[in-house]
Amino acid sequence: MSTTKQNKNGMRFDLQLIASWIEPGAKVLDLGCGNGDLIYHLREKKAAHGIGIEHDEVKVTHCIEKGLSVLQGDINEEVLDYPDNAFDYVILSQTLQQVYKPLTLIHSILRIGHKGIVSFPNFSHWRIRLQLLLSGYAPITRQLPYQWYDTPNIRVIALKDFRKFIKENSFKMIKEVDINTNPKDKSGSVIRILPNLFATFGIFMIGKDTS
């Protein structure tokens, strides 16, 4: 297992990796941008033009206070208003497992963006498998810390599932990095061997169907 530790700028580990994929000056839409850490970082370090969508009023106000362009709203609806190819990248980090209509949303992402970047917690991690096998209860991990009755997560996704989904729907898989980190951690490691078993999160760059 090869690992690379990173802790550059106080940003969540998966966001650091996502940021490293983005070219200077790019136009970026961050769906579910939270307190705007990623678009703030991209603006400061890469002179990127970031826009965020966030549901939570308090988080939206924090973003606007920092001088970011952020809209309060539901990501599934807000994506509908943008013209085709309005962005170089549309990012959906740690949110896919909460999306009601993933296919519709991914279609929207790749309509309004040239490329999409999607990350989510890997449900086929060995701890989850083991927990279910040994305890017989629905698994609870640091990445997916909720009881079945209070979880915002309505889907369980394995890394393999997502690769299959991309293939079956004729999207293009451009890049994949699988990592071992926790939801809010600033450090983590890249997993290269058996990621479907050992990675807690997968990050994917996807593109439009070119066929």
Next chain:
Amino acid sequence: MSEYIEHDIDGVSVGVVEKKFFNFAEPPNQMVLENGKKLGPITIAYETYGRLDPEKRNAVLVFHALSGDSHAAGYYDPDDPKPGWWDIMVGPGKGIDTDKYFVVCSNILGSCMGSTGPCSINPETGMPYGLHFPVVTIGDMVEAQKELMDHLGIEKILSVVGGSIGGMQVLEWCARYPDRVRSAIPLATTTRHSALAIAFNEVGRQSIMADPNWNNGDYYAGEKPNLGLAVARMIGHITYLSDESMRLKFGRRLQDKSDFSFNFDADFQIESYLRYQGKKFVDRFDANSFLYITKAADYFDLRKQYGNGSSVEAFSKTKAKYLVVSYTSDWLYPTYQSRSMVKAMKKNGMDVSFCEIEAEWGHDAFLLPNRTLNSMMKGFLERVYNETE
């Protein structure tokens, strides 16, 4: 909008300010109004706070709503009991920081707070205009503000800011003079009145016109239509509040009594409050101005005027960066109206931020102390200022 006029809790203020007057459109160079009529001479009352920087990059225009005036901040005299109407927002270190920005607020055309309006003297007759005053539009108000900007030598405005009818002026500026506006903050406003908003305004106008003292607008020499204007104001106040705010503020509580009076005195606190607001208003506001300004607001339709009915097309002509804010309990200009303008801005690929602030105080929330609004405006203005080349 209401008269809340709160003192800044930290006691910070721009200090003593002065109302100034700008005169233009002297005959034969009268201003041609949207309805084709000519008006002149015109006086615009205005105030400025802070300093215009040498490059003239830091001008912020603040617009008042229906019943406001040019006195947005500070005091005319150190002993004034109350500061300007948006003193909580405009001042040193505040949301619109007068240490950084040069703030201009002018009284709208058609009002009665120092700018030319129906109570001004008609030079042709030597008498107040009354109904001889031409019907002005939000566009005409903005045109007069543009003259003032030219007079002050300000070509590019850093930001245009306003709520309610002030927000309409913000939008009108963006569409009418897209190259002169770098950013815009429309608060609790709309691209056009709904039938509901027009309905309330019409009841207010009917109330004034039904007052025998109104006398077809010719009342300046005698008794004023105070009853009609007071009732119009009472209706206005209902629309500025919300079911929730009235329930919290008044409920069914009685005013200075323990039981019903079984007559038509003000039994309930809400009745007493509305009567008080109505009475207070007639001392400072002109009934004809109420007619003209509400009509201008009803006529305002950004989509029709700039987009052949489409708000997407209307906003395509604008170039500003936007911060749009609405309030959850505003039933005069509900959030869906702000969202629809945000949608149009997005479709045009414009730089827009939007926040719906949770507030129980209805339409008037933008005038009340709210740290969220202050800090968002501060962050937004700072960014657009830094992005100014």
